[in-house]
Structure formats: structure tokens, C-alpha cells
Amino acid sequence: MQWDIVIGLEIHVQLATQTKIFSGSSTAFGAEPNTQANAVDLAMPGTLPVPNEQAFRYAVMFGLATNAEIGRRSVFERKNYFYPDLPKGYQTTQLAQPIVGPGYVDIDLADGSTKRVRIHHAHLEEDAGKSLHEDYHGMSGIDLNRAGTPLIEVVTEPDMTNAEEAVAFAKKLHSIVTSLGICDGDMSQGSMRFDVNISLKPKGSDTLGTRTETKNLNSFRFMEQAIAHEVERQMDILEDGGSITQETRLYNGDRDESRSMRTKEEANDYRYFPCPDLLPVEIDDAFIEDARARLPELPDARKARFKEQYGLNDYDAGILSADAKLAAFFEETAEHGEDAKLAANWIQGEFSARLNAEEKSVAEAPITGAQLGAMVTRIADNTLSSAGAKKVFEALWTGENDDVDAIIEAKGLKQVSDTGALESMVDEVLAGMPDQVAQYQNEEDPKKRKKMLGGFMGPLMKASKGQGNPKLFNEILVRKLGG
Amino acid sequence: MHNKSVAELSKELESGRISSVELTQQFLDRLKTEDGKYNSFITISDEQALAEAKAADEMRAAGKATVWTGVPFAHKDIFCTSGVRTSCGSKMLDNFVPPYDATATANFKAAGAVCLGKTNMDEFAMGSSNESSFYGAVTNPWGLSSGDKRVPGGSSGGSAAAVAARLVPAATGTDTGGSIRQPAALCGITGLKPTYGRVSRYGMIAFASSLDQGGPMARTAEDAALMMNVMAGYDPKDSTCIDRAVPDYTATLNEPLKGLKIGLPKEYFSDQLSPAMEEQVRNAIREYEKLGATVKEVSLPNAKLAIAAYYVIAPAEASANLSRFDGVRYGYRCEDPKDLMDMYTRTRAEGFGNEVKRRILVGSYALSAGYFDAYYLKAQKVRRLIQQDFINAFKEVDVLMSPVSPTPAFKQGEKNTDPVSMYLEDVFTIAINLAGIPAMSVPAGFVDGLPVGLQIIGDYFSEARLLNAAHQFQQVTDWHQREPQ
Structure with a gap:
């Protein structure tokens, strides 16, 4: 029945x-x-x-x-x-x-x-x-x-x-x-x-x-x-x-x-x-x-505003607007960061995961929205790679240092985004890997080609001591290898 | 000194002819030798009284004396007194020493008055004869000479007997259905039940919250006015207390009564009243006519429903108010409870007396599912009708006058096996509580050597007018000065 x-x-x-x-x-x-x-x-x-x-x-x-x-x-x-x-x-x-x-x-x-x-x-x-x-x-x-x-x-x-x-x-x-x-x-x-x-x-x-x-x-x-x-x-x-x-x-x-x-x-x-x-x-x-005059913004109104003001999708706006403290943290992050969507991802990802793992409330978080916002800005302007950002986040969370730029400096996390320097590194690495280059160029399946690109990234990151901008490396590689 | 009024004692103290410590000691000594005959006190608090007297003398020396500073009096044992046992006449609270003062207690303390102790009362104020006290019956000072032990009325019987016997010049009382006025009448003293909300109920152990009201019991209207000056007033600790200016109740005592319109509710001069009682009450009213008042008959058509409504509402409220006496936090707890239910049932079975149990049962029944509408709700409707009767009457007259009780003081044991005849003692007083209006009992004559009271009923907040009417009557009569032999 x-x-x-x-x-x-x-x-x-x-x-x-x-x-x-x-x-x-x-x-x-x-x-x-x-x-x-x-x-x-x-x-x-x-x-x-x-x-x-x-x-x-x-x-x-x-x-x-x-x-x-x-x-x-x-x-x-x-x-x-x-x-x-x-x-x-x-x-x-x-x-x-x-x-x-x-x-x-x-x-x-x-x-x-x-x-x-x-x-x-x-x-x-x-x-x-x-x-x-x-x-x-x-x-x-x-x-x-x-x-x-x-x-x-x-x-x-x-x-x-x-x-x-x-x-x-x-x-x-x-x-x-x-x-x-x-x-x-x-x-x-x-x-x-x-x-x-x-x-x-x-x-x-x-x-x-x-x-x-x-x-x-x-x-x-x-x-x-x-x-x-x-x-x-x-x-x-x-x-x-x-x-x-x-x-x-x-x-x-x-x-x-x-x-x-x-x-x-x-x-x-x-x-x-x-x-x-x-x-x-x-x-x-x-x-x-x-x-009535004491009523703050309510979750429904806040959700609508997050979609409108920050361009968030319905799901992200719903999650971030539900809890007043989390919403306030997001807004502080977005205010200090260049990219609201990126801020939303970090808050729902690494930030929430750490809170859960340590059974902390938003109010008890050891980092501020302003700090997270500064970090987001450095991701958005290509100073930080996502791997580098994780290191910055860790340093902020543990209280090792409270200034994002100082952490980047101290840990040498600044990405190299000078295309001239990156191009010569790519030339050098490709010259040392002729078999792989030939294999790549003979491959018809775009999926497999894409996978093969990863094989060049390891040596490139090594050559750049981990500071090369991976996104730029990728672009240069694709261009040099011929699509 | 023991024959003097509060006003007179105050002048003695002011003149410096006697200190409060001396006066207090005299009263305490007399109380200890005399009260064996009456059992009007549950607790005599000598130590605290003498300490208060000493403080009062210092207050006077510092130029901060009030009319009350150093004057002895007593509290009904229903008002919480910090550090002094407050039993409410019950085994349940035989060991209860409150860590706080009732607002009325605090007000008398602030005025510098000296509390000699706590007066006897019916258990939890439930009774009209003071025979339901855990501490034994109180004996009315009147009628003792003829060899009869008569009741002082109740529930404020200890206060009334103590004032009548000149053990204290004044005492506090509480009135839920007549508990100030009826004992005042039976003991030949002056008592006032104020408007509901005029005197704070904070720290006054609740019987029926919507009816309970504290008030003065003294030998003269002037002393009752002096007590009201201390007791009346807004108290933020009591949400039912009314925020309204308090007059000086002594200021208008001497206003002439010429033109006062008196109404006589015909329902209160019924066959429930003995002819001898009626004669005394009518004689008193004739005195008022001599003072220039006019008299007319009025009707309170719903008055006959008052006792029935009262004995639903008061027990219903009491059934909840007395739930806190459960043996958990304070007060009596039975020996060696087996489990929780055993503790509850035996604590309450052993701690409460029969009249209290009867009213808890009646009240619980009236509130139970299926009966609520027929009893509680109906009684509340009747209550509004009764209230409206009084409102209508006061459109025609200034005050109402009636007897206080149907008979003078009866013998101990005469009615306490028949609850209904006991409840009828309050036939003329109960409607006043249901309406929430003020009323007084004033000594107005004797029947067979026993005092008769005249009830003066007023509109809301007309206490000053009632006291004025009583005081003027006491200027031309001496009933209130008579002393029991």
C-alpha cells in the first residue's frame, strides 16, 4: 500500500x-x-x-x-x-x-x-x-x-x-x-x-x-x-x-x-x-x-540580495544567507575581496570544512572576513595559485601570520606571471621532452591530449620552483604544442 | 499604654515621655502574660522587635521619625517577614523562614514601625472562625466573661483578637471573601479591605490571587488611615498592583458627611440577618442621618449568586496556588518517601488540614476537563454581573451600608463540622471581593454583649471616603472604645 x-x-x-x-x-x-x-x-x-x-x-x-x-x-x-x-x-x-x-x-x-x-x-x-x-x-x-x-x-x-x-x-x-x-x-x-x-x-x-x-x-x-x-x-x-x-x-x-x-x-x-x-x-x-523597526534583514531578502549584489547562483546564495553570522562573514570577505564568487567558494569549501573539523562556530573562526577577502584578491589577481592559497589559508588559520601579503612574501608563494619568462621555461622543458611532444602531437583524441598536458606541468612547476602561474603555463603549452 | 491608639502612641514617642524600646518591652511583656487566653499569636519575635525598637529610637534621634516610628504592631502570619517564621497557619510552613520581606512588611519597616510578631489565622486564610489553624483556635476576647469560648471570626482572627484584647494597637490582615471585615466585626474593631490592586500582594502568601487584598485592622478609623498611608501604593513586583497616586488618608477624616448619599442593598437586609443584628445596623445608619447623610434603598440583584461564584473561583485559584507546596524546595516533607509520588501524596496529605484539602479538591474539580465551562467560566460571568450591580448602585449613591455578618461571634466548634453554614458567614462580604471594591467594618453596637459590625462599601479607590465616614461615626459613638472584660 x-x-x-x-x-x-x-x-x-x-x-x-x-x-x-x-x-x-x-x-x-x-x-x-x-x-x-x-x-x-x-x-x-x-x-x-x-x-x-x-x-x-x-x-x-x-x-x-x-x-x-x-x-x-x-x-x-x-x-x-x-x-x-x-x-x-x-x-x-x-x-x-x-x-x-x-x-x-x-x-x-x-x-x-x-x-x-x-x-x-x-x-x-x-x-x-x-x-x-x-x-x-x-x-x-x-x-x-x-x-x-x-x-x-x-x-x-x-x-x-x-x-x-x-x-x-x-x-x-x-x-x-x-x-x-x-x-x-x-x-x-x-x-x-x-x-x-x-x-x-x-x-x-x-x-x-x-x-x-x-x-x-x-x-x-x-x-x-x-x-x-x-x-x-x-x-x-x-x-x-x-x-x-x-x-x-x-x-x-x-x-x-x-x-x-x-x-x-x-x-x-x-x-x-x-x-x-x-x-x-x-x-x-x-x-x-x-x-518592526528593529527587524534586521531576513534570510529570504538576504538571499535575493546576494544573488543580485554578488551575482551568486541560487544554491550559493541560499547557503550563505541562511545563517546570519555566516552571511556577515561572507559579506566582509566579499567586501575585501575582488571576486565574490571566489569568496563564496572558499567559505563553503575550506572555511566551512575547517569549522566543522574543529567543531567551531563562525564566531569562533580564527580568521576574519577581511583576511580571507585579501587572500581572495590575491587569487583573483593571479598572485596566488590555488595551491599557494591553501598555504596562505593555513598560515592565517593557525595564527602563524595575520597578513596575507606578508605570508606570500615569507613563503615565496608569489606566482610568476611574466609571460616572457614563462615562455622560455616552456621552450626549455619541451626541448628536453621530444618523445612526449611527438606523442602528444600524434594523439587525435582531445580528451587524451588534455590528459597528456598534465605530464608537462610537473616539470614546468619544478623549473619555476612552484611559482609559475599554472593557468598561463597551460595556455602557452597549448599554443606551442599546436592546439 | 496598651489602651492607646497608634496616633496616641506616636505622640507619646514624639514627646519623648517613653522610648520605643521601653514601649516595645511593655507590649511584649503584656503579650506574653495575656495571650494564653486568646492564642492570637503564632510567633512572638522579641529579638527582632527590640532591635527594630532600638533602630526606631535612633531614627527618631536622627530626626527621621515618621508617625509610625517606634510604634508596635503585628503582622498576620501570611505576610512574609525576612528571618521570622511565616507559617500561614499551616503545618506545611511550620519550618518556613522566608529570606525576603513582603512589600507590606518592607513598608512598615521603612516607616520605623516595630513588629511584635505574627498573628494566628485560618490555615492558608481558608476559614471564617480561625479554627482551621495548625496552631489551634483563637478565642474571641468578647464573651469570655460569660464562660464561653467564642470564635474571633476568620481568617484574620488572630489580628482581630489581638487588637480587641489590646495586645497590639493595630495589625495587618488579608481579606479574600471577608477575612478582615468579619473578624473585625466579631471582635468589635475597625477593619478595611482596600480596592483590589491598592495594596501590593508581593510576599503575601496567595490564597485566591484575584480576590486577596491586604489591609488594616485597628481600633479606630484614624489608625486604619495611618496604616493605609504605609500599605497602599504601587509595587512593580506585583503586576496586579495599580499605579495610581496615594492620598494622605488622614487628611480627609474630618470632612463633614452632610449630603452623603447612603444606599441600603435590600438583599443584605434579608431573613438571613437576625432581627437583633438588624436593629443595631439600622441604629448606626440613623446616626449617619443625624450627621446629614441621606438614605435610600438600592438593589444588588445578583448578590445572591456571590457565594456560589466565590466557592468556584477562590478554590480554583487556590488549587493552583497551593501546588508549590510539594515538599521539594521548602516547607514540610513527609518522612522517608518511597518515591516521588509517595513524597507528593504524603507530604500534602500530612501537611495540609481538612479545609485546605477540601478547597483544593473543589477547585481542581471545577477546573477539570468537561467541567471548566459549567463552573469556572460560568462563575466568571456571574462575577461580572455582580461587579456591574455595584457599578450601577454607585451611580445613585456614594456608599452602601449593610451588616458585616449574619450573626455575632458564635461558639467554638459550633459550625466547623458544617462547611456550608461556615461559608454563609461571608454572605454579606464576598460580593465585595468579587467586584474588587473597598469596604470597611466599623463597630456599631452589641447583641447579647457581643460586638456587631457595620459594613461601609465604596466605589473603586474610595478608601479615603470610607475612612472619613467611619471616623465621623466614631466621633459620635463609642462602640469602638468598648473593651472586652
Whole structure:
């Protein structure tokens, strides 16, 4: 049987505010347990929440960036359940009246097409603390540093039909929130967490199947794996004539396994009701316009500009515009370099490869866009060969020297581009290789001839001590050997 | 000294005839010998009180004294006091010493007032008789001479009894459905529940957040005004607190009442009120007519729905507010929990008393899936109707007057096995909390030797007018000066 896959996402985005959503505690990651939890975060008796205006501003910016209606009156509700890392015994969240209403995001797919994914709504809420289950003499430890960190939970419509689309949407959302500067985007620290709702239905059917929710995926790779895993699991059940249980599942990415966390019957009755400690929040035009004025260039607009301004193709423009920091690095490189396309190639090639190999973010790169741009200029003006450029890049990256021209000088990487000098070198080398010259000239197949040219390049580079411009050598060779 | 009002004690201190340390010591000594009869205090904080008294004397010497500097008083044990146990009348918080002050606490400290300790109360402010306290019932100073132990009302019963017994000249209270006014009436003192949002709730342990309001309990309207000058005002730590200028509540106490339009809600003079009580209330209203006020009957057609709406909304909010008492971070935790669920269930089963459990259950039920619309949402609609009744009434009159409670102080044990008859104690006070408006209880006579309170209800932010009306009444009557024997 053929199946349609239906996927909807719920994405928790930690907002990069300095302080918590309802208290003045710091939200910085990695502090000693419970050092960033004050009386309000600990839910001490009599303490009260005070909303953080910045969290509202960020949520409105998100709404504007996703073409959404802004909720002019948003209401916090209490979601009641007991858990040790939930200090008040309820989570303060939004339900009936969220801050961000329906919106959408367009995603680019590998086949070059664009797809619109609708956002049902996005609401503000507080994060819980963390339970630590090891090394406490048989007890659990509770760390409330994260308790009260502001989140927006983005809920999509079930518009995605495969893992590729879901991951493309997740990446696009990551790109939007990091470009807005409202989230640091660091998924290893839980700054973005994905819940995936998946159901299957017979191909072409109008009726949705029973869905499962796989919670707390914290990387694009795990998300892709979890979707593949869950689709296969559901398909196996359905094809064996079974039925899907509506449930929440946990996926273990290291083992590619999932297990049921709770079924619908076991789900809590959260007894939502409007939080009486917080008045409804009215968002006026001035607040929205202020948020609009703070919107930076968004990924879609940046991509279009990169194509227009730098002549990049769609693919390169898409990659370089998605991440705000990478985009800024590219622009700095392009500004200091002669050739934007060459800059794009170096950033996507050697630069990204080194970052990945060393698990560094763009911000942690040991070289600047200005340096890379200077190097690109030297490639473009034929001072550097690509082999020479790799040596320059290495010297910049390791911090051996921070000046491109000084490195070229010190390492003797300047190419000889004086055609007179190069021509005499070619004459000399060809004179010493008469058999190869004859062989070349007798060869009819242009492909084989081209390959044979390489046989002359080694001796030529040797003769020029590696400094001859290979491109010019090639041109001279072809001319002298007679096409 | 113990018979003097806050205003009088302030003058004594100002004159230099007595220091705050001396005055505080006198009050502490008396408190320790006398309170055995009433059980009106949970905690007497001598050390802190004497330190505050010493600081107050220094404040005065430095020329920085306020009216309150060096004057003793007490806090209901629902206001967090840094370094002094704050139990809320519950075993759950028997070991809880807050590391912070409630805003009301901080305000009294800043004024230089001397807190002698924390007064008894119904557990988590849930009760109308002060019999649900983990620390035992409070005995009303009135009626003791006839050999009966009567309730002081609740939930601020400890504050009311302590003020009536002259253990302190004034004490703070909180009022969610009548918890300042009803005990004030039953103990023959003056109490004010301010407009919702007038006094910060920060550090005041929540019962029902949309109804709770702290306020003054004292023997005179003038002292209540002095307390309001300290308690009222905007607090950025409480999002429901209203940013609005605070008047000097003593400045208008002596305004004449000529032309004051009084409305009598006919629903509050029903057969729930005993004829003897009604007579006292009507006599008091006659005093107002003598002072130049006019009286007319008004109607609050939805008033009869108030108790039903209240006993959905207040428990619903309480059910969530009390979830934080889970044994994880502070307060009571059961012995040797087997696992998490065992810790939760036994901690809460052992830490809360019956009335608190009853309200958590009622509130959880009202909010549960399938019942929310029929109970919580319906109650909120009723609440708006009740509010509208008052808004309409204040288009016709300046204040409303009524009884505070249907009966005078009843005997301990008389009603505490029947929750519904206990809930009816608040039949005349609850609608005021639902509407969020201010109201006072003023001593207005006696029935069988027990005090009767007159309720004066005002429009939003009309506390100054209420205090003015009460003060003028107290210039021509002496009910508030009567002392229990």
C-alpha cells in the first residue's frame, strides 16, 4: 500500500533575553546549579511574576518575520501538573489567546521548488528546570537555573509530507530566529527543541490518521532520523493490519530507537485557567511598529540580495544567507575581496570544512572576513595559485601570520606571471621532452591530449620552483604544442 | 499604654515621655502574660522587635521619625517577614523562614514601625472562625466573661483578637471573601479591605490571587488611615498592583458627611440577618442621618449568586496556588518517601488540614476537563454581573451600608463540622471581593454583649471616603472604645 506522510512540528525556541520571563534572574547558560534562581524562580510563598517586556518584543518580532497576525491581547494561563523541576506546580503559558497568531514560512526544497508551511500560532511561556538523575546518592537533583527562561513555542499546521520538508522548515526557522537575534540557535544547549507530530494515511485519502508526537529532538540530524524511524514504525504496524496508538514517544538518536512515554489515556488533565497574577497584555500599534523597526534583514531578502549584489547562483546564495553570522562573514570577505564568487567558494569549501573539523562556530573562526577577502584578491589577481592559497589559508588559520601579503612574501608563494619568462621555461622543458611532444602531437583524441598536458606541468612547476602561474603555463603549452 | 491608639502612641514617642524600646518591652511583656487566653499569636519575635525598637529610637534621634516610628504592631502570619517564621497557619510552613520581606512588611519597616510578631489565622486564610489553624483556635476576647469560648471570626482572627484584647494597637490582615471585615466585626474593631490592586500582594502568601487584598485592622478609623498611608501604593513586583497616586488618608477624616448619599442593598437586609443584628445596623445608619447623610434603598440583584461564584473561583485559584507546596524546595516533607509520588501524596496529605484539602479538591474539580465551562467560566460571568450591580448602585449613591455578618461571634466548634453554614458567614462580604471594591467594618453596637459590625462599601479607590465616614461615626459613638472584660 502507498502512504501519505503528514508531519506537523512544535518548536521550542529559547529567547535570548538577559533575564527570565517573570523574574530578574540571569538566563546565561552553564552556571553552577541553582545559582541563577531567585525567590520567584523557586516559587517561594507570596512571590509574584512580573513579565519581561523584551520577551514580548522578541515574540512580536518573530510574528512579523513569519508573516503572522500579532495577538493584540494575549493572556497567560496556568498549565497545572506536578513535577519536581516545575517549582510552582504549574507552567505559565498561553493557550486561547497567544501573542502570535497564524502565519507562514516558505521553504526551499532540493528540487528547486518552494513550499509554504503554515504556522498555526506561536505562544510565550516559561521553561522548566532540569532534573539530574545521577550521582545524588539515589536521589534526584533539581537545577532551577533554566526555570523561567522565556520560550516561544511555534506550532505549525500539518503541512509537511516528508523528513526533507520538516528539516528544511526547522532549518529555516533556525535561520529566522538567529537572524532576528532573538535566539542564539545553539541546539546543543537546548536553545531550540523540536517535537514532531507524525501520522500516515492511505495515499490520496482526505482523512488524517492517528498521530504520535516524538518529543525533544535537539538536532536536525536526530529529527530526520526520528521521522524516518517513526514513519517506518507506523507503516509496519498499519501494513500488518494494526492501528496506531495516540501517544507521546521519546526517540534515542544514539540507538535509533523510540519508546512510548505516555498514551492519550495517561495524559494529564492540565486544568488550564487564566493566571490571576498576570493581567492580559495589550499590544498596541506603537509597540508593533517599534518591533518592526528593529527587524534586521531576513534570510529570504538576504538571499535575493546576494544573488543580485554578488551575482551568486541560487544554491550559493541560499547557503550563505541562511545563517546570519555566516552571511556577515561572507559579506566582509566579499567586501575585501575582488571576486565574490571566489569568496563564496572558499567559505563553503575550506572555511566551512575547517569549522566543522574543529567543531567551531563562525564566531569562533580564527580568521576574519577581511583576511580571507585579501587572500581572495590575491587569487583573483593571479598572485596566488590555488595551491599557494591553501598555504596562505593555513598560515592565517593557525595564527602563524595575520597578513596575507606578508605570508606570500615569507613563503615565496608569489606566482610568476611574466609571460616572457614563462615562455622560455616552456621552450626549455619541451626541448628536453621530444618523445612526449611527438606523442602528444600524434594523439587525435582531445580528451587524451588534455590528459597528456598534465605530464608537462610537473616539470614546468619544478623549473619555476612552484611559482609559475599554472593557468598561463597551460595556455602557452597549448599554443606551442599546436592546439 | 496598651489602651492607646497608634496616633496616641506616636505622640507619646514624639514627646519623648517613653522610648520605643521601653514601649516595645511593655507590649511584649503584656503579650506574653495575656495571650494564653486568646492564642492570637503564632510567633512572638522579641529579638527582632527590640532591635527594630532600638533602630526606631535612633531614627527618631536622627530626626527621621515618621508617625509610625517606634510604634508596635503585628503582622498576620501570611505576610512574609525576612528571618521570622511565616507559617500561614499551616503545618506545611511550620519550618518556613522566608529570606525576603513582603512589600507590606518592607513598608512598615521603612516607616520605623516595630513588629511584635505574627498573628494566628485560618490555615492558608481558608476559614471564617480561625479554627482551621495548625496552631489551634483563637478565642474571641468578647464573651469570655460569660464562660464561653467564642470564635474571633476568620481568617484574620488572630489580628482581630489581638487588637480587641489590646495586645497590639493595630495589625495587618488579608481579606479574600471577608477575612478582615468579619473578624473585625466579631471582635468589635475597625477593619478595611482596600480596592483590589491598592495594596501590593508581593510576599503575601496567595490564597485566591484575584480576590486577596491586604489591609488594616485597628481600633479606630484614624489608625486604619495611618496604616493605609504605609500599605497602599504601587509595587512593580506585583503586576496586579495599580499605579495610581496615594492620598494622605488622614487628611480627609474630618470632612463633614452632610449630603452623603447612603444606599441600603435590600438583599443584605434579608431573613438571613437576625432581627437583633438588624436593629443595631439600622441604629448606626440613623446616626449617619443625624450627621446629614441621606438614605435610600438600592438593589444588588445578583448578590445572591456571590457565594456560589466565590466557592468556584477562590478554590480554583487556590488549587493552583497551593501546588508549590510539594515538599521539594521548602516547607514540610513527609518522612522517608518511597518515591516521588509517595513524597507528593504524603507530604500534602500530612501537611495540609481538612479545609485546605477540601478547597483544593473543589477547585481542581471545577477546573477539570468537561467541567471548566459549567463552573469556572460560568462563575466568571456571574462575577461580572455582580461587579456591574455595584457599578450601577454607585451611580445613585456614594456608599452602601449593610451588616458585616449574619450573626455575632458564635461558639467554638459550633459550625466547623458544617462547611456550608461556615461559608454563609461571608454572605454579606464576598460580593465585595468579587467586584474588587473597598469596604470597611466599623463597630456599631452589641447583641447579647457581643460586638456587631457595620459594613461601609465604596466605589473603586474610595478608601479615603470610607475612612472619613467611619471616623465621623466614631466621633459620635463609642462602640469602638468598648473593651472586652
